[in-house]
Amino acid sequence: MTMAKRDTYTPDSLLAVAVAVFNERGYDGTSMEHLSKAAGISKSSIYHHVRSKEELLRRAISRALDGLFDVLEEPGAVTGRAIDRLEYVTRREAEVLMDELPYVTLLLRVRGNTDTERWAMERRREFDQKVADLLERAGADGDLRADVDIRLATRLLFGMINSIVEWYRPGRGGAASRDEVAEAVVRTAFAGLRKP
Numbered sequence: 796m797t798m799a800k801r802d803t804y805t806p807d808s809l810l811a812v813a814v815a816v817f818n819e820r821g822y823d824g825t826s827m828e829h830l831s832k833a834a835g836i837s838k839s840s841i842y843h844h845v846r847s848k849e850e851l852l853r854r855a856i857s858r859a860l861d862g863l864f865d866v867l868e869e870p871g872a873v874t875g876r877a878i879d880r881l882e883y884v885t886r887r888e889a890e891v892l893m894d895e896l897p898y899v900t901l902l903l904r905v906r907g908n909t910d911t912e913r914w915a916m917e918r919r920r921e922f923d924q925k926v927a928d929l930l931e932r933a934g935a936d937g938d939l940r941a942d943v944d945i946r947l948a949t950r951l952l953f954g955m956i957n958s959i960v961e962w963y964r965p966g967r968g969g970a971a972s973r974d975e976v977a978e979a980v981v982r983t984a985f986a987g988l989r990k991p
Contacts, residue, residue, distance in 0.1 A: 813830055822912075852911050876938060882985055896960065900960040931945050940991075
């Protein structure tokens with residue numbers, strides 16, 4: 796991936812280039828030389844902004860995780876019945892995924908090969924557990940269909956949301972909008988989860 800040469804880079808613009816290269820080549824397959832070429836700047840210019848490639852990875856993954864965890868603090872995620880909070884979190888998780896598509900894509904591709912990747916995987920498990928807890932609470936409240944297996948439903952819900960990174964490309968002709976995708980996720984998931 797080669798980007799147009801820029802005279803100055805900000806930490807955010809450098810991070811955006813790094814994320815694009817990481818997603819294209821894989822984190823392990825990316826060198827500082829690859830990042831330098833993609834950014835059109837010298838390696839020493841990159842080191843002016845960050846200490847290492849892994850620092851870029853941590854910043855990128857933090858951006859994705861912060862967006863997801865922030866959803867859990869929003870009023871719609873903390874007040875009301877568990878089923879309504881779960882629906883809210885599901886919609887917002889899909890929206891954050893699409894708003895931060897390259898960053899969440901990178902987060903979902905980490906495999907635990909570095910300290911940063913292991914940290915990211917642990918944080919993902921923490922987020923997933925909080926959403927699973929909402930599902931369990933909704934079941935305990937009697938708001939889920941009786942035939943719903945909570946553990947299976949949790950995996951299917953995350954699978955549906957996370958799969959968006961594989962096919963969602965905003966701006967393509969005929970592509971569904973962010974809001975249409977989020978609504979479809981919620982409608983599809985909760986038609987099968989909510990007690991009629």
